Amino acid sequence: MTADREGLADRLDVFINALLPHWPARQGAVALLHADGSVEAWGFGEADASPDRLFQVGSITKSFVSVVVHQCVDEGLLSLDDDITTLLPWADLGAGGRPTRVRDLLAHTTGLILGGDGVPDEGLQLWWLRDLERSADPAPHFHYSNVGYMLLGLAVEAVTGRSFDEVVSERVLTPLGMVRSRGCTPDFDAMLMAEGTWPVNRSVPWRPGEPIERAVWLPTTATDGCVLSSARELAAFARLLLGDGSVDGVRLLSPESMSSITSPAAPEGETIVALRGLADVTMSRYGLGVNVEEIGGHHCVTHGGGMIGFQTFLLVDRTAGVAAVGFTNANGNFPLGQVIARAAHALLLDPDAALPAPSDAVALPEFAEGWLGTFISDADPEPTIDVSRASATTLTLRSSCGDGTLTRVWSGRFVCDVPGLRTFHWDAVDDGWTHGPHRFRATAGQTVPRVHSDVVGTYRSHTAWYPWLRVVEREGALFLAAPGGVEAPESEEPLVSVSEGAWRIGADEWLPERLVRGPVVNGRAVSVLRDGVPYSRTEERITGA
Structure with a gap:
């Protein structure tokens, strides 16, 4: 190993371990595939961390x-x-029989919902699609869909007559030497796995430094996220994506098929967590099973994976012939694996690259003057807050509820440590702040008639993917807010009425997700359905806010 490469690994390890206090994770692993085909891999964090421990890779599946x-x-x-x-004649996907090609499922351009995670297995989730909404807009929109990949897995089983686990093991894992990896996540594998974690209090947004605990274990065969692998073995899969479909003289794919996978297909792509000071991602468009990116002029393909208790990321630079794998035991909605893999990629290209400060690694806008000062809410009651600068990542907040800190997290949103002011994220806008039902302005805003909807309130479900949601009214409109969760939205989503007691989740007219009101008792809905998943109203006092 050259001195430069030794220094590269040391620098990356120091950076990763300095990141951990700012994220809800205890351990993970990293693997680097160098241009000469050699692999470096190591664990970080807790003493038993290892690059050979199995992780649920999630959507890298x-x-x-x-x-x-x-x-x-x-x-x-x-x-x-x-x-x-x-291929699956029983499948009824709605939208008046709109065609659903295999290539469109691979590209996430079918207009299907993200998922129906209220049940753990794919059969019922896919059967439910006949009763749920689907975009009827014929124009291709990139809209990530787990259920689409469940359908593809069942199609593979239909044409091969074998389980996906058997097919992927025989056709991909074994030829690549991924001997410990598995094509499904059975229950008994829990003892072989790294231990996944999630925040102790999941009813409010997590703040850096708050406790985490062992996450629930969810075995799965659903092909949107069922593969198990280690960081070291996933580097072998990266070798396949670097080439034309052949590895060490063994051809797994035709060159045409590899080009199909790694070329842009959707009009947009996945959200990028860019790092401060590193090469810009100038293009992000989903291909057929990978996100296709242009990073500093290089053709790269990536994919992240979010599971209950695990967050992973794979970055393959097809121009430079290198790849980086980041595995963590953070809950899947915290993209720590992506931060690690992007930092590793920068060092693979230039061992002397300047990495960002671990406390401020994600490239976010500088604090704006419009966020600072005294602001008044137009909600009832009308609280007043005063916000001032404290550090590069924190602001000081003073209010009638108490004084504390607003800390900016990776998404650009803020979280507060003042009891009573931590139920919702804080979002900075041009001339103030929003926080749940409150719109804070420097001067009192124009009075807007209240909606007084019977659906406003806090709801919870037994699904570990998206356990809490709140419906709030602000400035005459309804919004859906979630404190966190692997399948929960990272930002507030407007609720747009589409019929009596039903709302589209999101502003774009083509979006398929729906929130439907349940029975109303004494002027309040006792439940809602989110894409078929039931949530019951609960009292805010039990949430630990």
């Missing part, structure tokens, strides 16, 4: 699904232009 689908294409078992309902 989708890249494995795409490889297997393209192998079936190469063999004439199916076509990218096949309608999924010809």
Whole structure:
């Protein structure tokens, strides 16, 4: 190993361990694939961390699904232009029989919902689709859909006559030497795994430094996120994505299929967590199973994975011939693995690259003057807050509820440590702040008639993916807010009425997600359905806010 490479690993390890106090994770692993084909891998954090420990890779599974689908294409078992309902005749996907091609499922451009995570297995989630909304807009929009990849996994099983676990093990894992990796996550594998974690209090936004605990273990065979692997073995999969479909003289895919996977297909792509001071991501468009990015002029493909208790990321630079893997035991909505992999990629390209400060690693806008000063809410009662600068990542907040700190987190949103002011994220806007039902301005705003909707309130569900949601009224409109969760939105989403007692989640007219009001008792809805998943109203006093 050269001195430069020794220094690279040391610098990255120091950076990673300095990151951990700012994120809800205890351990993880990293693997670096160098241009000469050699791999460096190590664990970080707790003493038992290892690059050979198995993690749930989450949605990186989708890249494995795409490889297997393209192998079936190469063999004439199916076509990218096949309608999924010809492969799965029982599937009813709504939207008046709108065609659903295999290639569109791979690209997340079918208009299907993100997922119906109220049940743990794919069969019922996919059956429910006939009763749920789907975008009828024929224009292709990138809208990430886990259920789409569940359908693809079942299509592979239909054309091969074998389970996806068997197919991906025989066709991908074994040829690549990924001997410990698995094509599903059975219950008995929990003892072989790294221990996943999540925040102790999941009813309010997590603040850096707050406690985390062991997360619930969720075995799965659903092909949106069922693969188990280690950081070291995932580097072997990265070697496949670097080339033309052949590894060490063994051809797994035709060059045409590899080009299909790694070329942009959707009009947009996944949200990028960019790091301060490093090369800009100038393009992000989803391909057929990977996100296709241009980073500093290099053609790269990436994929993240979020599971209950695990967050992972794979970055493959097809121009430079290098790759980085970041595995963490943070809950899946905290993209620590992505931060690690992007920092590793920068060092692979330039061992002397200047990494950002771990406490302020994500590239976010500087604090604006419009965020500072005294602000009054137009909600009843009308609290007043005073906000001043404290550090590069924190602001001081003074209010009638108490004084404390607003800390900016990776998403650009803020979290507060004042009891009574931590139920919701704080969002900075041009001339003030929003916080749940409050819109804070430097001067009193124009009075807007209240909605007084019977759906306003706090709701919870047994789904570990998205356990809490709140519906708030602000300035005459309704919003859905979630404190966290792997499948929960990172930002507040407007609720747009589409019929009596039903709202679209999000502003864009083509979005398929819906919130539907349940029974109303004494002027308050006792439940809501989020894309078929039931939530019951609960009292705010039990949330620990």
